[in-house]
Amino acid sequence: MxxxxxxxxxxxxxxxxxxxxxxxxxxxxxxxxxxxxxxxxxxxxxxxxxxxxxxxxxxxxxxxxxxxxTVTETYFYRNGEQIQAFAEVAMPACLQAREGLPVRVLSAGCASGEEPYTLAIAARETMGLGAGSVQIRAVDANPAMLAKASAARYSVWSLREVNPAMRARWFARDGDLYALSDGVRRSVRFEQRNLAREDAELWAPGSYDIVFCRNVLMYFSPEQAEAAVARIAEAIAPGGYLFLGHAETLRGLSSDFHLCHTHATFYYRRKSQAGEPAPAMKFSLPAWEGAPFQPLLLNDPAWANVIARAAQRIDSLAVAAPPADYGQSAPAQPDLHHALSCLHKEQFEQSLALIEKLPQQHADDPDVLLLKAVSLSQSGALAEAQNICRALLARDELNAGAHYVLALCREEEGDNPAALTHYRSAAYLDPGFALARLHIGVLERRMAELDAARRDLAQALVLLQHEDPSRLLLFGGGFPRSALIDLCRAELTALGGPR
Missing domain, CATH: 1.10.8 (Helicase, Ruva Protein; domain 3)
Known part of the structure; x- marks a missing residue:
């Protein structure tokens, strides 16, 4: 009892x-x-x-x-887009960098083994690699799960995403279960480890080329997550790859990675050196275009939650003391509340004029530059707005607001695939960004991705009802919350409602 x-x-x-x-x-x-x-x-x-x-x-x-x-349920080829990116982007790049040596992979939080075994199978299926071309280390804190992983016998439910031909190649029927081939089993080494603890051997510098750490950080406190990511970053070789769960990002945790987007999924690549500038922007076409994917390296120093704090930062700038070199006749500090009000009223020239009056120390502030980019984009100065956003992304690759304004500009120019990429980046980096989610749904409907449009519009409808007023003011295009909610509902109605 x-x-x-x-x-x-x-x-x-x-x-x-x-x-x-x-x-x-x-x-x-x-x-x-x-x-x-x-x-x-x-x-x-x-x-x-x-x-x-x-x-x-x-x-x-x-x-x-x-x-x-913790949730230990998993299955083979879970989040298949990431497995494709692993096999078609990360593995070829790391094989080239390793110059014939085996690619070193870590599956952190491997549970009952489906993830690391999937990686071993994917390397063989996609790359045609032999057993010696990839070495996979799989760790978990749960001994019961590790025992199941070592046994390598799985139910049909665990194999639900594995097609019959692949199942026949890599598994043999064993009563009600399926036994994994010995060749794949030998590619994976299982160990019991606690990812929340310091572990000098597990996290030795440069130990891995690719790390999968999916749905682990979501359980950690912010301090524990930051410490864990620092250990992971140290352990990944320069140019190596990190895959997180779909609900996890590195915002506020690390400035050691570039954000990548291919195969309709996001992941990270370790910078080659500290302070490395972001690579040139590339766009990967969405899956419905049927085109081959290329890595999209979206710019990336330390994450700053520009959107959520923009109004507060601008607030503080508006009342900041003028710099000492103004002399005795220093002019009054420009009123950025007025600039925001002008933006809301579509008085873009007035908003820009107020921003231009700022002293240089404030004019270069990321939040002020974002306000300027919004004003320029709304006034039709798309090239100038995009230049500011690219400059912002060169300083902060995980700036959701800059991606959002770039998306607005690209959509206005008729480049819907590029716009969708930036909207999705903004929504990934800030899952509560209602306007980004709304635009994603509208574009998906326009591109005949109807199921995806229903899902994203339904999510946008929920997010809009709780969206921070400062974000609506800055990014809402002059529309009040009620009008945006009505627009979202109208789009859903046109699709026949959520399903």
């Missing part, structure tokens, strides 16, 4: 999980944490918590907790 833990014990449990496993749970997850604590604590939650605090790391108690607190 288990005893229901007190609120204080649940809070202590949450702190211990964060400290020992790096897993962070917000207030909405306290009920689930209480149930897990009651199940493990039994009749004496206080004694269990004391034992947990004193346990060495790693320990069986911590591993059992990891099983209950």
């Amino acid at each position: 288990s005893i229901e833990p007190s609120a204080a014990q649940v809070a202590q449990f949450r702190d211990l999980i964060l400290d020992r496993l790096g897993l962070q749970f917000d207030e909405t997850k306290l009920g689930n944490l209480a149930r897990v604590l009651a199940r493990h604590g039994g009749r004496d939650n206080a004694a269990y918590l004391a034992m947990l605090a004193a346990e060495p790391e790693p320990s069986e108690a911590l591993h059992r907790l990891a099983v209950d607190l």
Whole structure:
């Protein structure tokens, strides 16, 4: 019989999980944490918590907790777009860089092995590589999952994305399960490791050419995630690749990578050296165009959440003291509230005039430059607006606002594929960016991608109802929230509503 833990014990449990496993749970997850604590604590939650605090790391108690607190369900060829990018972009580049040596791959948080085995199969299927051309190290904190991975026997449900011909090549029927071929099994080495901890051997500098760390950072606290990414960055060889989960980005975590987009998915490439400038912009056509994909390296120093804080930053600039070299007759600081108001009223010349009056130290601020780019794009000065956005991206490759304004300009010029690429970059970098999601849905409808359009417009409708007013002011084109919501609903109605 288990005893229901007190609120204080649940809070202590949450702190211990964060400290020992790096897993962070917000207030909405306290009920689930209480149930897990009651199940493990039994009749004496206080004694269990004391034992947990004193346990060495790693320990069986911590591993059992990891099983209950993380999602371990996975399958072969999960997020197939990333597997294609791995096989068709990352592997060829790394093979060339390695000059005949095996490509070194890490699958971090490998669960029951489907991911690393998929990578081994994909290398053979796409590249025709022998067993010695790729070395895959797979690590996880969960010993039960690692035991399943080592056995390499899987249900038909785990193979649901593997076509029959591929299944016949790499698996043999074993009762109700499918046994993976020995050749693929030998390509992968499994180890028990805690990704939330320092580990000098696991993260030795330059150890890997490609790292998959999907759906791991989402469980970490910001501090733990930043530390984990720093270790990963150190361990990836210059020019190597990092694949995260679809809901994960490096915003606010690292400036060591370029953002890439091919095969309708995002991933990262390690910079060759600190401060390396962004590569030339390339665009990969969306899947429906049927054209071959080329790497799109979107510019990338440290992430700054320009959109969410733009109004606050501009606010502070508007009341900042003038610089000392103005002398005794320094003019009053220009009113950027007025500039924003002019932008909202479509008085673009007035908005630009106010921005031009700023002293140089403020005129070069990223948020002011973004405001200027928006004003220029809305006034029809598309080339000037794009030049400012490219300059912003050269300083901050993960600037969602600059991608959004570039998308507006490219759409205005009739280049819908390029516009869609930038809108998707903005939405990936800032998942709450409602206007980017709205434009994606509208363009998808225009390009006859109707199911995708319904999905993105439905998501935009939810996001618009909670969008920050400052973002609507800056990027809404003068339209109030209600008008944008009506537009979104009209688009959905024309598609027959969400499905």
